[in-house]
Amino acid sequence: MRVRRFVGDSVTETMGKVKRELGSEAVILQTREFHEGGFLGLFGKTKVEITAAIEEKPVTAQTTPVSNYGYKVEEAKSPKIIPAPDFNKQTGDFQEEIIAMRRMLEKMNKHIEGLGTEKSVWPAMLQRWADHLQDRGIKENLVKLLISHVQQTLRPEEWVNNSQVYARLEANIRQICGQIGLIQPGIDKPRIVALIGATGVGKTTTIGKLAAGFSIVDKRKVALITADTYRVAAVEQLKTFGEIIGVPVEVAMTPNGLLEALNLHADKELIFIDTAGRSPHHELHMSELRAFLDKAQPDFTMLVLSATTQFSDQLRIYQRFEGLTTHLIFTKLDEAGSVGSILNLLGQTTLPTAYLTNGQSVPDDIEAATPNRIARYVLGEEMPHA
Numbered sequence: 471m472r473v474r475r476f477v478g479d480s481v482t483e484t485m486g487k488v489k490r491e492l493g494s495e496a497v498i499l500q501t502r503e504f505h506e507g508g509f510l511g512l513f514g515k516t517k518v519e520i521t522a523a524i525e526e527k528p529v530t531a532q533t534t535p536v537s538n539y540g541y542k543v544e545e546a547k548s549p550k551i552i553p554a555p556d557f558n559k560q561t562g563d564f565q566e567e568i569i570a571m572r573r574m575l576e577k578m579n580k581h582i583e584g585l586g587t588e589k590s591v592w593p594a595m596l597q598r599w600a601d602h603l604q605d606r607g608i609k610e611n612l613v614k615l616l617i618s619h620v621q622q623t624l625r626p627e628e629w630v631n632n633s634q635v636y637a638r639l640e641a642n643i644r645q646i647c648g649q650i651g652l653i654q655p656g657i658d659k660p661r662i663v664a665l666i667g668a669t670g671v672g673k674t675t676t677i678g679k680l681a682a683g684f685s686i687v688d689k690r691k692v693a694l695i696t697a698d699t700y701r702v703a704a705v706e707q708l709k710t711f712g713e714i715i716g717v718p719v720e721v722a723m724t725p726n727g728l729l730e731a732l733n734l735h736a737d738k739e740l741i742f743i744d745t746a747g748r749s750p751h752h753e754l755h756m757s758e759l760r761a762f763l764d765k766a767q768p769d770f771t772m773l774v775l776s777a778t779t780q781f782s783d784q785l786r787i788y789q790r791f792e793g794l795t796t797h798l799i800f801t802k803l804d805e806a807g808s809v810g811s812i813l814n815l816l817g818q819t820t821l822p823t824a825y826l827t828n829g830q831s832v833p834d835d836i837e838a839a840t841p842n843r844i845a846r847y848v849l850g851e852e853m854p855h856a
């Protein structure tokens with residue numbers, strides 16, 4: 471590993487030096503500000519020092535900025551922006567509904583526990599549905615809950631009717647999904663939205679989609695801040711999105727820097743904060759993230775979970791980020807063969823779901839979550855043969 475120290479007048483300038491010398495894959499080891507010159511440091515100049523390292527032979531930085539997708543920025547500016555979903559369709563603040571949902575969920579959980587985990591044997595017409603749900607990745611106890619509900623509420627001669635069974639399952643899955651909570655821009659001050667989660671789940675891409683939707687389609691005043699200064703490439707990625715969408719991007723090296731960046735955009739309606747992907751097992755990384763969030767006090771802290779992550783890992787990640795998270799976002803629904811894991815997770819939380827993403831295209835591949843859409847994804851398009 472090659473370690474180098476860089477000094478400059480500003481974060482941007484110093485980061486530029488790091489990138490030129492060590493390339494985009496350089497890892498930032500330490501950042502500090504110091505005073506140079508002036509009597510006892512008074513009236514001196516504030517300098518920025520960045521210590522960075524590169525694993526192997528340094529890669530020469532590209533002269534033409536390249537986006538995360540590998541296309542040139544100039545080319546990327548030209549794609550037609552297709553209107554994104556209307557993110558403002560709020561379901562409203564139905565406090566009573568939420569309380570009722572929680573009660574129902576608690577009841578359901580009790581019921582699920584009572585059902586045990588041994589595999590059930592159902593009448594043949596229902597068994598094919600039980601197998602289908604299991605193939606979709608739904609846990610055994612939820613499968614039991616869903617199928618026993620069909621068994622109790624439909625007459626045996628109706629079990630052969632796929633659309634009737636599907637509708638019944640869908641209705642039940644909608645209930646398990648619980649609440650939806652979408653971002654609403656602030657009125658007299660910006661709403662602050664931070665995206666957190668494990669590495670590579672799609673945080674930055676999702677911010678690109680949301681920022682494009684709100685700024686281009688909804689004509690809202692948006693700013694982006696990245697607190698992910700761990701890799702130079704991460705900063706470049708968000709800056710590229712900012713350039714394409716036409717919204718300002720700030721880089722926050724420290725929690726105080728984040729606060730400054732937020733204050734700089736007090737006139738905005740929405741500020742998105744991108745954070746570094748965190749391994750939930752890495753305590754130091756988690757406490758760094760906490761320090762950023764403590765300073766920013768976001769209105770929404772959205773945990774991004776990938777549908778391609780297996781349920782046991784999703785659950786572990788969810789539990790680790792639980793105290794910080796206010797909303798959930800599920801990504802990569804297009805890549806996951808079956809997304810029953812989402813239902814398994816939603817069955818264990820009362821946190822609202824906000825958005826679902828289903829592809830790499832910015833801003834198209836995102837939709838506001840609805841219990842209906844989640845149910846459709848969970849059940850899949852195909853139905854078992856009668």
Ligand SMILES: Nc1nc2c(ncn2[C@@H]2O[C@H](COP(=O)(O)OP(=O)(O)OP(=O)(O)O)[C@@H](O)[C@H]2O)c(=O)[nH]1
Binds near residue numbers: 746747827829830
């Ligand atoms: N198929 C698919 N790919 C996605 C989706 N969302 C993001 N990606 C891809 O997943 C990869 C990682 O996305 P990023 O947005 O960089 O993920 P991140 O969570 O910011 O990653 P780190 O900052 O490194 O933790 C990229 O190749 C994205 O294009 C999605 O909904 N579907």
Ligand SMILES: [Mg+2]
Binds near residue numbers: 673
């Ligand atoms: Mg990222």
